[in-house]
Amino acid sequence: MFKQIGAVTMMNLRSIPQRAGLSIATIISIALVTGVLLGFLAMSNGFRATLQGTGSESVAVMLRGGSQAELNSGLSSDDVRLIEDAAPGIARDAGGRPLVSGELYVIVDGIKRSSQTEANLPLRGVGERALDVREGFRIVEGRMFEPGTNELVVGAAVLREFQGFDLGETIRLGTNEWVVVGIFSTGGSVFESEIWADLAVIQNLYNRGTGVQSIRARLTSPGALEDLQAWEEDEPRLNLDIENETEFFADQAGGTAVLIEYIGWPLAIIMAIGALAGAWNTMYSSVDTRMREIATLRAIGFSGFAASVGTMVESLVLAAIGGLVGAVAVYLLFNGVSASTLGSGFTQVVFSFAVTGGSIVAGMVMAVVIGFFGGLVPAIRSAYVPLLTVHRSE
Amino acid sequence: MEPVASLYELKDLSKSYTRGKESIAIFEHLTMSIPQGDFIAIMGPSGSGKTTLLNLLGGIDRPSSGAVECEGVRVDKLSEGKLAKWRSENVGFIFQFYNLMPTLTAAQNVELPLLLTKLSGKQRKERVKTALDIVGLADRAGHRPRQLSGGQQQRVAIARAIVADPKVLLCDEPTGDLDRASADEILETLQLLNKDLGKTIVMVTHDPSAAKYAQRELHLDKGRFVEKELNPEPAQ
Numbered sequence: 001m002f003k004q005i006g007a008v009t010m011m012n013l014r015s016i017p018q019r020a021g022l023s024i025a026t027i028i029s030i031a032l033v034t035g036v037l038l039g040f041l042a043m044s045n046g047f048r049a050t051l052q053g054t055g056s057e058s059v060a061v062m063l064r065g066g067s068q069a070e071l072n073s074g075l076s077s078d079d080v081r082l083i084e085d086a087a088p089g090i091a092r093d094a095g096g097r098p099l100v101s102g103e104l105y106v107i108v109d110g111i112k113r114s115s116q117t118e119a120n121l122p123l124r125g126v127g128e129r130a131l132d133v134r135e136g137f138r139i140v141e142g143r144m145f146e147p148g149t150n151e152l153v154v155g156a157a158v159l160r161e162f163q164g165f166d167l168g169e170t171i172r173l174g175t176n177e178w179v180v181v182g183i184f185s186t187g188g189s190v191f192e193s194e195i196w197a198d199l200a201v202i203q204n205l206y207n208r209g210t211g212v213q214s215i216r217a218r219l220t221s222p223g224a225l226e227d228l229q230a231w232e233e234d235e236p237r238l239n240l241d242i243e244n245e246t247e248f249f250a251d252q253a254g255g256t257a258v259l260i261e262y263i264g265w266p267l268a269i270i271m272a273i274g275a276l277a278g279a280w281n282t283m284y285s286s287v288d289t290r291m292r293e294i295a296t297l298r299a300i301g302f303s304g305f306a307a308s309v310g311t312m313v314e315s316l317v318l319a320a321i322g323g324l325v326g327a328v329a330v331y332l333l334f335n336g337v338s339a340s341t342l343g344s345g346f347t348q349v350v351f352s353f354a355v356t357g358g359s360i361v362a363g364m365v366m367a368v369v370i371g372f373f374g375g376l377v378p379a380i381r382s383a384y385v386p387l388l389t390v391h392r393s394e
Numbered sequence: 395m396e397p398v399a400s401l402y403e404l405k406d407l408s409k410s411y412t413r414g415k416e417s418i419a420i421f422e423h424l425t426m427s428i429p430q431g432d433f434i435a436i437m438g439p440s441g442s443g444k445t446t447l448l449n450l451l452g453g454i455d456r457p458s459s460g461a462v463e464c465e466g467v468r469v470d471k472l473s474e475g476k477l478a479k480w481r482s483e484n485v486g487f488i489f490q491f492y493n494l495m496p497t498l499t500a501a502q503n504v505e506l507p508l509l510l511t512k513l514s515g516k517q518r519k520e521r522v523k524t525a526l527d528i529v530g531l532a533d534r535a536g537h538r539p540r541q542l543s544g545g546q547q548q549r550v551a552i553a554r555a556i557v558a559d560p561k562v563l564l565c566d567e568p569t570g571d572l573d574r575a576s577a578d579e580i581l582e583t584l585q586l587l588n589k590d591l592g593k594t595i596v597m598v599t600h601d602p603s604a605a606k607y608a609q610r611e612l613h614l615d616k617g618r619f620v621e622k623e624l625n626p627e628p629a630q
Contacts, residue, residue: 003509003510004509004510007506007509010497011495011497011498014497014498015496015497018496292491292493293493293495293496296487296489296493296495297495297506298478299452299454299481299487300481300482300487300506300507300510300554301478301479301481301482301483301507301510302478302506302509302510303475303478304474387449387454387455388449388454388455390454390487390489390493391445391489391490391566393490393491
């Protein structure tokens with residue numbers, strides 16, 4: 001049986017050039033489906049990787065209870081002070097001062113280089129402790145801003161995606177003018193999508209009094225989070241949601257990444273239905289043009305099953321080629337390409353498309369599924385080609 | 395003189411097709427015997443049932459009633475799977491339009507029936523070479539059908555038909571698509587296969603001069619054999 005299947009399959013595959021037009025159309029349509037799916041998955045993966053790569057288990061993030069994101073959180077300077085003075089599990093520096101950073105988070109407009117359109121950018125007001133509660137922060141160009149001035153430092157991703165943030169430039173954000181004095185990197189994490197300036201200046205310019213929106217604290221150990229949470233629950237003056245940074249960003253990433261996938265998959269599936277019709281048409285044509293050959297083989301003694309498997313393999317091979325073309329194209333065109341989208345904080349998160357092995361497998365599976373269903377009916381049909389077709393002239 | 399064993403027995407054979415509500419009889423109550431080693435030319439006008447008869451002999455169609463027996467096996471009663479196996483072991487087909495696989499070489503085309511046997515690759519190669527030698531095309535083994543003339547393609551088809559050593563060769567207008575010289579070559583080859591290798595051959599043809607190569611001519615009209623003719627000295 002395997003010899004029969006092998007022979008029929010070989011004949012089918014060798015005859016593909018005779019149907020080059022239809023075969024190429026099928027390959028292209030399946031490549032497009034795979035490409036669209038992989039594009040969305042690459043976006044989702046990249047976004048998720050950027051946010052998830054940001055967190056540290058040794059840093060606690062505190063927001064007002066129920067606020068879910070920094071943007072709609074609000075905390076007082078008393079809250080910050082109480083945590084600095086009384087909270088357990090907080091790491092301290094050599095001088096015994098707690099590593100706690102109260103931060104403000106406001107939205108400003110930036111102009112995207114790619115589209116020349118305005119998009120929201122996060123302007124973070126930070127104090128002197130901000131660097132103590134972050135991993136991998138380094139100034140790659142220029143210097144850190146001076147406290148109390150209108151200086152700011154911008155993340156490397158902001159510089160890449162938005163115009164007007166080159167080192168030394170003066171930029172107007174809202175009604176205020178700022179001078180870019182430094183470019184920073186945090187190793188590709190989400191903080192690179194932010195602009196940082198002095199907390200007190202931001203509080204003043206944006207009329208926030210002494211309030212902050214989030215508090216970050218370095219923990220003595222990851223396990224200290226539970227002590228901190230237990231203490232906060234028993235502390236009537238506080239109403240906080242406390243997570244470690246890893247969990248915080250995983251939650252932040254989840255919504256947008258899932259949304260991207262929710263758009264990507266249905267779109268790919270709708271396109272897949274179109275591609276399936278194309279594959280079906282191609283395979284029908286394949287069987288039609290080989291009716292006499294198939295009937296001849298069956299007259300010689302080949303089984304209908306072998307004819308059917310041969311047709312199915314042809315369909316799967318075309319689909320796999322399409323899937324591979326789509327995957328390679330998306331990898332070459334998009335992998336590592338920087339883009340930005342709206343994050344859960346209603347600000348732009350800059351991320352890199354990430355075409356992962358898992359998403360390539362998903363794309364190939366989809367391609368093969370299209371090939372299978374596109375080839376199914378033609379394959380069944382080829383098993384039942386009337387033997388009397390042997391007498392047909394072509 | 396010893397009686398020649400019968401290869402086929404057709405008993406009370408009828409075949410009709412249904413077109414809409416109408417039933418069209420091709421032939422009715424046909425009875426005949428085909429001895430082993432015979433070379434029969436079946437002639438008759440279009441629609442007389444020649445090819446249908448060939449299809450029934452080859453097990454690629456089933457009668458409406460009656461029996462097709464080949465060496466005691468009721469061919470018409472075999473299941474599809476058993477019928478395919480029976481065909482592969484007993485019948486070699488030669489068609490008017492050669493029916494070669496265009497993407498395969500001559501040798502690969504000839505090898506096809508052997509893929510249904512348990513022969514090893516080496517044995518298959520030897521058999522293919524022998525079959526191509528018999529039809530005089532050993533030097534064209536690597537050529538694809540489009541690189542061969544019509545006569546050569548039909549000879550490849552003959553090699554494919556004989557390579558598994560079937561008992562009977564069923565030929566449907568084997569020279570219908572060929573010029574006279576190529577046709578004569580094909581008919582001589584068939585005659586050789588009949589005389590030297592003892593193959594039973596049933597050939598459907600419109601061409602009286604082709605029929606002269608057979609030992610017997612049967613004329614079929616409106617589902618009945620109207621004339622049986624012996625060729626005491628078949629054409630050479």
